[in-house]
Amino acid sequence: MFIIDCPYCGKRDQTEFSCHGEAHIARPTDTQNLTDEQWGEYVFFRSNTKGLHRERWVHTHGCRRWFNALRNTVTDEIFATYRVGEVPPGAAESQP
Amino acid sequence: MDNLAIETPLNAQLHSIEGLSIKELPICAKVTVRGDMPALSAAIESVTGLPALMEANTCTTAAANTLYWLGPDERLIYSEDPTAETLVASLREQLPAGQSAVVDVSDYYTVIQISGVKARSVIASGTPFDVHPREFKPGHCAQTRFGNASILISCREGDTFDIQVRWSFAEYVWKYLCRVGGYV
Numbered sequence: 001m002f003i004i005d006c007p008y009c010g011k012r013d014q015t016e017f018s019c020h021g022e023a024h025i026a027r028p029t030d031t032q033n034l035t036d037e038q039w040g041e042y043v044f045f046r047s048n049t050k051g052l053h054r055e056r057w058v059h060t061h062g063c064r065r066w067f068n069a070l071r072n073t074v075t076d077e078i079f080a081t082y083r084v085g086e087v088p089p090g091a092a093e094s095q096p
Numbered sequence: 097m098d099n100l101a102i103e104t105p106l107n108a109q110l111h112s113i114e115g116l117s118i119k120e121l122p123i124c125a126k127v128t129v130r131g132d133m134p135a136l137s138a139a140i141e142s143v144t145g146l147p148a149l150m151e152a153n154t155c156t157t158a159a160a161n162t163l164y165w166l167g168p169d170e171r172l173i174y175s176e177d178p179t180a181e182t183l184v185a186s187l188r189e190q191l192p193a194g195q196s197a198v199v200d201v202s203d204y205y206t207v208i209q210i211s212g213v214k215a216r217s218v219i220a221s222g223t224p225f226d227v228h229p230r231e232f233k234p235g236h237c238a239q240t241r242f243g244n245a246s247i248l249i250s251c252r253e254g255d256t257f258d259i260q261v262r263w264s265f266a267e268y269v270w271k272y273l274c275r276v277g278g279y280v
């Protein structure tokens with residue numbers, strides 16, 4: 001069991017949350033002209049990071065808001081949580 | 097429809113043992129409101145007289161209305177009015193159409209009130225949320241989990257708590273609370 005810091009509610013038990021995979025994946029804008037391969041890339045392919053991973057979480061049993069978390073996929077340690085639209089902590093490169 | 101036998105899912109049952117009382121409260125009007133601040137808080141304040149720019153996970157009562165924080169852009173209003181019609185209409189009048197949502201959820205939820213010296217221990221048996229009096233005080237509320245049910249719990253005073261639960265989960269939560277009450 002671990003505690004997750006919801007950016008809106010504060011610290012809550014893990015079982016109130018659910019995780020929905022990698023964050024900061026921008027939906028393609030030019031959808032009319034995408035090839036099947038490009039669609040497949042957007043829908044199915046993820047970075048499968050070992051280490052620090054930015055991912056989307058939702059406070060399912062709480063405020064029902066989506067937010068992002070920076071988690072180490074090896075140790076399960078969550079280093080930060082931040083609201084959608086906020087700059088990820090420690091992000092050097094620009095994110096979509 | 098006025099001959100419906102059941103008005104609330106638990107039929108206003110009461111369970112009482114030493115140090116613990118659990119009862120289903122009579123039905124009241126419940127309305128959820130979503131929209132952008134500050135238009136949302138202004139509308140709620142003008143209709144209910146309650147300050148809607150509130151701290152997260154708190155609730156406040158004045159006259160016949162109680163206001164709950166549900167999210168940064170979402171509030172829940174309880175009213176002692178027999179129906180939510182007037183409340184819904186006056187809120188919709190105040191809010192920008194197409195950019196807000198006012199929904200009557202009166203019959204979607206019911207409220208179980210649990211009180212007594214054993215109440216906090218009974219609640220703690222089913223939720224990971226910290227209900228210790230040092231943390232959870234009158235005027236506080238929280239959406240959390242009780243067993244497998246999503247609940248909204250609020251501290252009314254000292255050892256009295258309101259648990260709002262979906263109609264379809266009411267019996268589950270009720271039986272859970274009563275059963276645990278026998279062991280605490």
Ligand SMILES: [Zn+2]
Pocket residue numbers: 006007008009010059062063064065
């Ligand atoms: Zn939350």
